[in-house]
Amino acid sequence: MNFVSWNVNGLRAVLKKNFSEVFEKLDADFFCIQETKLQEGQVELDLPGYHQYWNYAERKGYSGTAIFTKHEPQSVxxxxxxxxxxxxxxxxxxxxxxxxxxxxxSPNSQPKLKRLDFRMGFEDAFLNYLNALKEKKPVIMCGDLNVAHEEIDLKNPKTNHKNAGFSNEERSCMTRLLENGYLDTFRFFHPDETGIYSWWSYRFNARKNNAGWRIDYFIVSESLKDSLENAEILTDIMGSDHCPVLLETADLKI
Known part of the structure; x- marks a missing residue:
């Protein structure tokens, strides 16, 4: 089975670029997107063979997630x-x-960490939510988690030490998540690899210079470790300021 996650930074924008081409090429069993930035009815996607599930923000043009899957779930x-x-x-x-x-x-803590308190509240509530699920069956969680966990996960750790996405508080939350019985699948397969990122600022030729951050993840319950086959960051795919991330597993019971 293959799972893809991609922060598209505005689905309407990437639909005008290469979304359909990327979607067809990757041919994922599960294709998860973040930051759709739209409301219900603003786009209609023709994705034959896929079930579509959308969660829209109340605020227009903001946030939003979706999952497109070949496999109809038991519940949503x-x-x-x-x-x-x-x-x-x-x-x-x-x-x-x-x-x-x-x-x-995950919420962005924003410049000067002005939304850090909201972010920390979300982190606590989200971990409780995941753990409640994990008590019932294993969890595969993906998305833009808006944090680079370790210094290896961004190009310039020293100058970003207290910035959103690399604050001590956010990094500690990721450590706590993993200590609760979860695996960072990219680091499971690539424990020491450097220079592989999933997000680059649109400023300062960041992507051209590979001055990026790894903030997009597949995190899974440790109990799924033996089912993992591969995890990659698809840095060659353009269209957003993020690139997709990929997880491949053995077939799981649907």
């Missing part, structure tokens, strides 16, 4: 069942016979 839920955080369209969960698939777009 939107958000993390917490009214403080469920108005921004950040989470979708699909339930299958042997696992949950969770698509997440």
């Amino acid at each position: 839920s939107y958000g993390i069942q917490n009214s403080e955080f469920d108005h921004e369209g950040r989470v979708i969960t699909l339930e299958y016979a042997s696992f949950y698939l969770v698509c997440c777009y």
Whole structure:
């Protein structure tokens, strides 16, 4: 099975570029997107053979997630069942016979960390949500988590130490997540690899110079370790300021 996650930074924009081409080329069983930046009815995607699930933010042109899958789930839920955080369209969960698939777009702490308190509240609530799922069956969680975990995960760690996405608080939350029985699948397969990123600023020729951050992930329950086959970051795919990330597993019971 193959899973793809991609922050498209505005689905309408990337539809005018290469979304259809990328979607067809990757031929994923599960294709998760973040930052759709649209409301219901603003686009109609013709994706034969795929079921579509959308979570829209109340605020227009902001946030939003979607999952397109060849496999109809047993159940679907939107958000993390917490009214403080469920108005921004950040989470979708699909339930299958042997696992949950969770698509997440974590809040950005913003310049000067002005939204860090909101982000920390989300982190606590989201971890509780994931752990409640994991008590029932394994979890595959993906998305733009808006944090580079270790210095190896961004080009310029020293100058970004207290910036959004690389603050001590955000990095500690990622450490705590992994300590709760989850694996960072890219690091599972590439523990020491450097210079592989999933997001680059549109400024300063960042992508050309590969001055990037690895902030897009597939995180899975440790119990799925033996089912993992590959995890990659598809740095050659353009269209957004992020590139897609890929997870390949053995066939899982649907």
